Amino acid sequence: MPWHARLQLDYRREGERTVARFAHDGPLRILQSIYPEGAAVCHNVLVHPPGGLVGGDTLQVEVNAAAGTHGLVTTPGASRFYRSEGESAVQDVRVCLAAGARLEWLPLEALYYSGCRAENRLHLELAPGAQLLGWDVAALGLPQAGQPFVRGSVLQHLELQGAWLERGRIAADDRRLLDGPLGLAGHRCIASLFLAAGEELPRPQREELLERARAVLQEHPLAATAGATAPGPRVLVVRVLAPMVEPALQLLKAVRRAWRPLLWQRDAADPRGWGA
Secondary structure (H helix, E strand, C coil): CCCEEEEEEEEEEECCEEEEEEEEECCCEECCCECCCCCCCEEEEEECCCCCECCCCEEEEEEEECCCCEEEEECCCCEEECECCCCCEEEEEEEEECCCCEEEEECCCEEECCCEEEEEEEEEEECCCCEEEEEEEEEECEHHHCECCCCEEEEEEEEECCCEEEEEEEECCCHHHHHCCCCCCCCCEEEEEEEEECCCCCHHHHHHHHHHHHHHHHCCCCHHHEEEEEEECCEEEEEEEECCHHHHHHHHHHHHHHHHHHHHCCCCCCCCCCCC
């Protein structure tokens, strides 16, 4: 029987503290809030106890952040989309940030097993002054374990309402996309780090952030397959192709460490529970 799970996570201010309240239906949970940076930033871990999705499963996550809050959401491990013979497995995340709110949406990688039918959607609605720093890390198959991505498809949808839309389908039988020099060129990990804002970022700030990101990329072994761009005045994106997840995540974490002090005057420390 398919799993259908829904979680609503709300961030609110109580004095100087950002607090999280959540309600859930089905196997989707938020662990205890922690404050490694002090009261202003609330860290949470999103947990899906079954550990993966099969055909017909649906995960719906709704995050709302009130004015002046700062939340950080990550996961304890990879999300997994397993083989399906029929319906798609769907993860649908919708984020709504009020004026001046900040959210860091930092789930660990999504693993797409051969034969999966997966849809992974992230929809952002940001009020003026709100900012979201997030990423999407997709791994196609498990080539290091002898399980290449040879069947199935993945639909990815990233959208900042009114400003930015990236939507693409990766089919396992599309060899020109997977292996061609204008496609993934044989890489099986696709990763993006993005800064989304509720209003135009000042040009000097955009340029400074891009310069800092490019300096990080230049020193990394994946420099030849990575780049930093501004697809619009409200969005900055760092993209990377890699043969596997670990070096791609390492690179995105390094750019996040470089950006966070510039954006919010916050230390660049990683959340608890992340590896090196």
